[in-house]
Amino acid sequence: MNQRKKTIIYFTAAVIFLAAVAIGGLFCKEAAQATDFSQKNLLPGLSHPFGTDWLGRDMFVRTIRGLSLSILIGLAAATVSAFAALILGIASATLGKGVDAVITWIIDLVMGIPHILLLLLISVALGKGLTGVVVGVALTHWTSLARVIRGEVMQLRESQYIKIAEKLGHGKLHIAVKHMLPHLVPQFLVGLILLFPHAILHESSITFLGFGLSSEQPAIGIILSESMKYLVTGKWWLALFPGLMLVLTVILFDVAGESLRKLIDPGSAHK
Amino acid sequence: MKNGRKTILEIKNMSISFKQYAEKKGTKQIDLPVIRDLSVTIKEGEMVAVVGSSGSGKSLLAHGVLGLLPYNGKMEGKISYCGKPLTPKKVEKLRGNEIVLVPQSVSYLDPLMKVGAQVRGGRKDAAAKERSRELFRRYGLEESVEDLYPFELSGGMARRVLICTALMKNPKLVIADEPTPGLHLEAARQTLSDFRAIADQGAGVLLITHDLELAMEVADRIVVFYAGTTIEEASADDFRQEDTLRHPYSRALHRAIPQNGFGYIEGTQPYVKDMPEGCPFGPRCEGFCEECQKDIPWVKSGNGYVRCIGSLEAGRMRA
């Protein structure tokens, strides 16, 4: 089995697992809230693989539900962010020097504030709720991808065949759609997928800090934030398993993105 | 008299191939042969030019001899150095000392290191300093050049600096990889005569170039390289006249020289992936026949070698 076949297998496995978690979580809304005071503070065991918390809620179900929420929020935010990056990146590279200067300046500006702090500000601005998290993550993550796309478009514009197309009198739109988009789509897809892990990490961080969702919605950050209070009393499983699952999720997104890049990038043809 | 000299490098049936995916998005891997059945011999004090157009895999020949192929490259065949097989272990010890490379361009120098230090290869002792100064003087480089960075060198200066790097030790074999492109004719001539001088002092020089005309001026023997294979080996004298050449491609090359009429033949070199059966030159050759689609042997012909059915028959008919 060579590298490329392996890469395809990794990609498929990661996508299937993530889809399963995301969809599975949708069906256990009630189960994640269900309290059972006869089953309080149980260690992980057969009936409760991740144990139960101080209200007797099953941590496995809560974790899946939380991850599912986080994945969906992450997906939504990252997608919005990636499209913003695509549009701004192209605009910056094609609409002349003035626009470019403004957009580059905004990119510098956004990058100048540490992500978490900016997220915090946006979330404050939007009243600490679901929208705040989604908008916050979306607004903070587009910058680097926008830079990549801007660079790519600029390079394309300098290339011979685009210049020839211009000389042939093709319209700007025609050139953009016919000649540029096909080159940008792979870059964009990979960039989009590689945004997911970041989006999920930041989503969980901001909810962990208490700026995101209310505690009735057990996003993974909330679960971990709650677990912190019980840590000192030795209830390690409340923090360990949800956290591990979060790490696994993020890694899988990363694996999916990297494998896709390897498959698309012709530079890895001989590996 | 040259027959009495010691053979320094002998390459027999060298093949170099690369592992690659068969299609752009496919999952099948294939071996891509870039050089096939290459044979070259270099003796003491002799300068042999390997001439081929760009894309014929010439640079890989140098990297192959020096054991510097990338990890997905594979080399077969026999290389012997001074009569003994040149193993990877041995070449690692010899390169930089007895076997040296003069690379193509200034991009082979570290962009952030001063030229003087690079010529000395990181050595800081007085002997190295003395030697590098002497070389600089010999090649007309001012001492202040030592303190320049590679990006500040002119094309001609860069060539001379690169030659200096090779001569820090006393090499027995110098491999010069395309030393002339980007130079104007005078500078190119000067560079090649510098290599000639190195050979005249007893080292073997393997000159890899695309410029047949210049190669004829300085080399003792010329090996013609086409689509990854050697097709003819002959003395430089043989190249002065079309009649003394054995292979139709060599003759075409000869005709392509401006003084000989700027002759032109149809077509291009085949790409490695769609190499024809048998003779790679077949599709462009006037004398193409069915026999040409079989394996063509590398045979002695006069004081040279050739890989061509046509010339075999011509030879037989003459005999």
Added chain:
Amino acid sequence: MILLVIGVSIAAFLLISASPIDPLQANVGQAALGSMSQEQIEKLQEYWGVGQPPMERYLAWAGDFIRGDMGTSLLYRQSVSAVIAVKLGNSLFLMITAWILSGFFGLVLGIISGMNEGKFVDKAVKGYCLVIASTPAFWLALLLLMIFGVWLKVLPIGLSVPIGVEASGVTFMDRLRHAILPAVTLSITGVSNIALHTREKMIDVMESEYVLFARARGESRWSILKNHGLRNILLPAMTLQFASISEIFGGSVLVEQVFSYPGLGQAAVTAGLGSDVPLLMAITIISALFVFGGNFIANVLYGIVDPRIRKGAKER
């Protein structure tokens, strides 16, 4: 750069003013508010700046800020500069330690990994970096807290000084012990990014023509690393190192929260949750100053170190 800082301040201010959260409700509480007289409420509203148009408030704030008056923290009831001086002092210790440690280990791991591309060491480093990069800083902090604070009980659980000891009784060792876990967490998180980027650059260097030529000249791996590797990795590493300031700042917010370490990050969270506008503004500006300052230093150093820029500039 000044323009960028002004931009940051405007953006931050707009965001905060757009907030629908009523600072009175958030801090005084609904019940207390209900039992107050109208006069008291108006007084409070004035204190929290409710009802003034944002433009006016911004200009007033900016005018004070330029004169060096960062206003009064509404939550801490002290001048913002005093609050920040204390918090920044605490945080800087953490951040500088983490900055140096992560920079050093990131560079070393990246170089080792890049020199041995595809080998076991490389895979191990890459795997480690992938896992760390995928681990939220706060969870790593929780884990370390669990292991060293709760189980092994070798290091304190939180705060920057022991509880119940008077300020004068706090020794340097106490402070150090309390800072170890947060600093280690921050360093571990910071390593992965620097190591991965250094690795990429190192691979580029190793595949370059000048390294090929160095090998052709018989230079050993060690000599190649010494003569060419370090030299060419230095510039990108420097940029990375200064660019990592932003990340460390962000990480410190999370880590300080977990360890209840009274630094700038924790203050930012408190200020955010409590709508403490002057404090939040000041923290945002200071972090932006650090980030832009870092980028600026990196650019200047680049010009000094890289001969192509240095000499090129002279000729022009």
